[in-house]
Amino acid sequence: MTKRPYTGSCQCGAIAFQVEADLDQTVTCNCSRCQRLGSVLTMVPASDFKLTADGRTTEYRFNKHAISHRFCPTCGIEAYALGEKDGEAVVAVNVNCLDGVDPRALDSYHYDGAAV
Secondary structure, eight states: OOOEEEEEEOSSSSEEEEEEEOGGGOEEEOSTTHHHHTOEEEEEEGGGEEEEEEOOOEEEOOTTSOSEEEEOTTTOOOOEEEEEETTEEEEEEEGGGBTTOOGGGSOOEEEOGGGO
């Protein structure tokens, strides 16, 4: 596991962040949301994620309402989502929003979210 620092943002820059992430652990998903968005995600502990431009976000929850999908109301990009794993706060970072990263070149694990 190799964590590195990255910066990222939504398209308009109202939401920006720094994150320590291991991009050898990315995930794609075919749930009703991720499939439509083409999301490539990396999950990090909340302590490894810091907002540097904390613009207004809109929340969307679906299915079991366990994940707080946060997206920019100006440009519509979901840069991150908030959740919990094993009782710990986690952030699902949209790798498509990371500066200088080609998410399609990563060897992502595919999660069958449609079956959940």
